[in-house]
Amino acid sequence: MDYVRHNVLREDGPKGEIFLRSGYEASAPVSKTTDWLHRWASERLNTVFLAERSGPGWREVRYGEALERVRALAAGLVARGMGPDTRILILSGNGIDHGLLTLAAQYVGVPTVPVAEPYSLVPDAQVQLKYILGLIEPTMVFAEDGAKFASALALDEMQGREIVVSWNAAPGMTQLLDLTKERAEIDPVVAKVGPETVAKILMTSGSTSNPKGVLTTQRMMCTNQAMYGDALPALTARPPVIVDWLPWNHVFGGSFSFNQILAFGGSLYIDGGKPAPALIGQTIENLKMVPSNLAYNVPVGFALLRDAMREDAELRAKFFADLDLIFYAGASLPRDVWDDLRAMCLAERGDLPLVTTCWGLTETAPACIFQHEPLEEPGVVGVPLTGTVVKLVPEDLPRFEVRVKGPNVFSGYYKDLEKTADAFDGEGYFCTGDAMTLVDPDDMSKGLRFDGRISEDFKLSTGIWVRAASLRLEILVALASLAADVVVTGADRDEVGVLIFPTPAVTEELTADDGILLPEEFETEIASRLAKLSAGKGSSARISRAIILAEPPSMAEGEITAKGNLNFRKLLSRRADILTRLYAGAATGIIIVR
Incomplete structure (x- = not known):
């Protein structure tokens, strides 16, 4: 896979701080995510954008159809008077309807708030859903299956909100298809959507706090994808194809994976499996059906795939055949999994994809630091992406607290001025609470190594x-x-x-x-x-x-x-x-x- 070699500029501060930035110029981002959709609907009209399993095969939506459906759904939102001061709460997980409604909302400047499915489906966890409903106060609530989500949709806190479902609508609910039948002039509304428009509010909670709503703008998401393109020009040269389960209520799946496919005109095959013993079989079946060139996962997911490939020669051959990139996040990849994946790939085809990771948070949309050179060991998170400034504050040398500034960094938490104020230092850097060490104090291009959460x-x-x-x-x-x-x-x-x-x-x-x-x-x-x-x-x-x-x-x-x-x-x-x-x-x- 083509990559750009690390080039890091260092500046030392008066109090022992180290400021790091990329030595490359940042590419100009698009203004909004739907600019990508318009481009690919013109240039790759019949390329699959989103696909999900339907019986033995796939239900596919191509870029041309996706744009038509997004505009039709957007008209339905505008006809209801929805705009930047209203919100759509999304209860169900990854799916074509979820994806198209999200883009329709972004098309006309309506923030969406995707939440984890267990908040709705696990009765004892609905307390979290009630908390989010009280905080967000959505005008509309979407769930694909009205029957599956019936318990959550019947909560007292749902009263007075329009409930929209794809199927199994109970009395009083709206079918998603009905939104496309509304008529409204949307182009004047679309023209008002720009880089500072809030695209979505992602609920995040750390290891010690309650959920917070991260205001995620078009600028943050669009800039971040331009950063990836600067580091990995192969994304532009070869459209990405992924089979991916990562949940869209989380920044890794919903901003990193989903937006990367849209930004570079690729294809996202939605995987209904999960990195769990009872569900990994579905992932394996999907991987055998679709030749992917990128693999995104958490370490436990790669470990389960490694275990399966030890016994499944067909999976091993198809997984590695067209692969350019193995990307892990959420935690460091165990050394044995790293070594085994590389050995299997070498045995299958004689060369290696780029095996790597990055570092970021929900508040940074997500990536700020990326390892875009090959390595011989896991755990190094890389160097600053273009446009990002990383401020390393001495904490307990050789350990530093990481603070960041850049166009992909958020400006605040939803309805929480106190936590917003606490999140930034006097120079405007976001205080991440993460710690890192320098791989080589004399060579910044060797990158940074994650060293835990300071609050823990x-x-x-x-x-x-x-x-x-x-x-x-x-x-x-x-x-x-x-x-x-x-x-x-x-x-x-x-x-x-x-x-x-x-x-x-x-x-x-x-x-x-x-x-x-x-x-x-x-x-x-x-x-x-x-x-x-x-x-x-x-x-x-x-x-x-x-x-x-x-x-x-x-x-x-x-x-x-x-x-x-x-x-x-x-x-x-x-x-x-x-x-x-x-x-x-x-x-x-x-x-x-x-």
Whole structure:
């Protein structure tokens, strides 16, 4: 895959800060996402834009048809008096109708607010949906299937809002098709949409906070895709084709993947599978049907595909045959998965795609830092993209806090002036709360390495800092196949401990005891792996005890976010009794690491 070599300019500040920026000029972005749609409807009229499974094949919408349907839906929105001061809440996941309604809203300047499906489909999680309804106050609510989402659509908080569904409409609901039958003059409205128009509000929550609405403008999204084109000119030379499950309520799927396909005139085949044992089979089937040239996923997704390809020669051949790029995000790719994917690809075709990642947040639309040169190891997130300035503030050298400024960075949270003010420093840089280290302090082109969330760090009772985020990643690698996730503990205590969310295979073998699982035959193995990880390390990285949790993290209780990230503060608060038990000497169920 063609790429641009790293070129980084460095400037040192008076207080030890380091300012990094790309040495390349930034390309001019389009003004709005629908400029891309108009271009490809003209130049690639019959190229597939969006596709979703329909029986044994695919339901496809090509660029020419997509533009016609977007304009028709946009007319329906304008006919209802909708505009920048109204909002559309989208409950259902990825789908053609979801995608076209989103673009129709962006066409005439109506913000959309996509939310995670579990907020509607899991009864105990509807408290999160109610919170968002109260914050956003949408005029319209969309769900593809009126029957599937009936419980959420019947909430008292839905009263007075127009409910639009693609099928299974209950009395009083509007069919999506009916929106296309409305007539309104839309071109004067379209002319008012520009770079500063809010395209969508993405709900985000970190590991310690409640959901916030990130105001995402046309400028942010369009600039970010221009940045990708500057780093990877192959995107322009060869239209991307992806089979992708990444949810559109999250910035990785909804802004990175979706917009990249639209920006570069590619094809997005919507994958109904997921990186989970019960659903990965559908992903495998889809990958065999569609030859993709880009692969976007989270590390656990690539790990499951790696496992499947070990036994499935057809999948292995078709996955690598046309592949230009393997891109992971959300966490670092484990070294064994990195090595195995590269070895399989070399065996299949004799060369390698670019295997890489980037760094960014919902607030940055998403990418600010991108590794666009080949590497021999995972974990390096790269260098600043064109137009972005990265400010590294010394935190505990060689560690820096990362702050960023650029046209892809948001200006504020929806209806939250206090958190908006807290998000920026005196020079206007967004304070991300992430930490990084320089791969080579003498060569900025070698890039940056992610080093955890500063807010997740804590002190032991001795006053020694524990870098919990980076330690958590090391523990997950050490406990591969045994732990689905972990929480590092020890704030204001003498020792570092760990709460383990076990994999399904481990859960099935163990006995529950008042909120925990008795370790039984796994005790020795877990203790041995943690001891090996801790060998020769100081108290800040030495695991002394562990406990296996019986109950998975609860979305309803706020222990897990829509992104699938753990909310550590809420989790530790809700399970305070188990945390006390973890530090109660050698009590039953406690794994002591020696």
